[in-house]
Amino acid sequence: MSLEEISSTATRLMDEGGVEGLSMRKLAAELDVNPMSLYHHVKSKEALIELICATTAARMHLPPDDGSPWQEQVRAMALSYRDHARAHPAMWTYVHNHPEAIADRKLALWQALYRILRLAGVPEPELRRTSDVLHAFVTGFVIAETQGHLPDGQEEIDRTFDTAIELIVHGLAGLSSG
CATH class of the missing domain: 1.10.10.60 (Homeodomain-like)
Structure with missing residues (x-):
């Protein structure tokens, strides 16, 4: 075994x-x-x-380091996280209530996010804070979605998530240019 x-x-x-x-x-x-x-x-x-x-997070499809624009990688990461959370709602509810369960910054999830944030121009000293904010933002969206706090209809929820991703992309772009 x-x-x-x-x-x-x-x-x-x-x-x-x-x-x-x-x-x-x-x-x-x-x-x-x-x-x-x-x-x-x-x-x-x-x-x-x-x-x-840890093992479920390791199975999450993470965007590869393939030279694609960071904006595409952020979108792919957010969508993958959301899909994974929806596939394993009990686990992600647990993670929300016990964030220490995925706190190890050596996990592939965090390493991929840090890599993408570096591509977006986030300064090294701000990686932890920025990744925590993004994690909270996407986790909050997923919780709102799974608890029924978003508009009815999957198509509308998907459009709302697309808007959330655009806010993330534009926020990161503003952070790195400011």
Whole structure:
């Protein structure tokens, strides 16, 4: 049994039943192992959830460093984050309530965002603050969307998200030129 197998199965259980629907016993039953054997890989349910957050974030499709304009990469990153959050709402609700679960700035998610922000001209000392603001902005949008606080209809919500991305792009452009 690998950490990847544990994480994938736990993610599926969390997607199906939320954080409260995930237990070490349920996970062990799904993996057809003794529950105690899971503790050789993860020390607690909290550690399991952090593993899920890290491995799920690592599976997120991140824009490649392919020389495309930073504006396109920002759009791709925001869309990927949103799609991922919508695919795993229980996990992203958990992350919103426990930001330390993805706080490790060595995660590919943060490294890709930092790379894009550098391309946009964000000064090195401002990377952390700018990335935190963008993360809060997009996370807030996703929460508003999943909680039904946006206009009805997926097409209108998508258009609203496009407007949010344009605000991000123009804000970053203004930040780097100011």
